[in-house]
Every structure is written in structure tokens, then in C-alpha cells.
Amino acid sequence: MNIHINQQPFSMPDAATVTDALAAFGAKPPFAVALNGQFVARAEHASKALNAGDKLDIVSPVAGG
Template sequence: MNIHINQRPFDLPDSATVTDALAAFGAKPPFAVALNGQFVARAEHASKALATGDKLDVVAPVAGG
């Protein structure tokens, strides 16, 4: 299936979850995740199935001031 992570296309297996997508993306904690604009709690990453066309946003915190 084709999805977008941070506006980049990724091809993942049909049974992929948010955890699988994060691994393909190479995400390093800490980060927050939104699936199609909706926050996904860390505890739900492994069980949240993805579908073709989904958009995943991975956002790392920014420090400074």
C-alpha cells in the first residue's frame, strides 16, 4: 500500500501499522504522531492499521526560545 509520511511517499505491506511505518521512516524518539490529522497515542501505534492513501505526520519536539 502507498502512504505518505511527512509528505514523502512510502510503500508498505497491506497489513502495516503505525509502528511499521515509523520503522520504515526511521523515526527516533521523542516524537508525536498524527494519522490523517488525528493524534495517535503511543500505546495505539502497534494496533493502529494503515490504509492506502493515509497521511502520517511525525513531529519531533523543538527546544529553544
């Protein structure tokens, strides 16, 4: 299935979860995740199934002044 991670197209297996997508993207903690605009708690990453056309946003904190 095809999904978008941070606006980039990715091809994932049909039974992929948020955890699988994070690994494919190479995400390094700390980060927050939103699936189709809805926050996904870290405890739900492994159980949250993806569907074709989903949009996953991975956001890392930014510090500075």
C-alpha cells in the same frame, strides 16, 4: 499500499501498522504521531492499521529560545 509520511511517499505492506511506518521512516523518539490529522497515542501505534492513501505526520519537539 502507498502512504505519505511527512509528505514523502512510502510503500508499505498491506497489513502495516503505525509502528511499521515509524520503523520504515527511521523515526527516533521523542515524537508525536498524527494519522490523517488525528493524534495517535503511543499505546495505539502497534494496533493502528494503515490504509492506502493515509497521511502520517511525525513531529519531534523543538526547544530553543
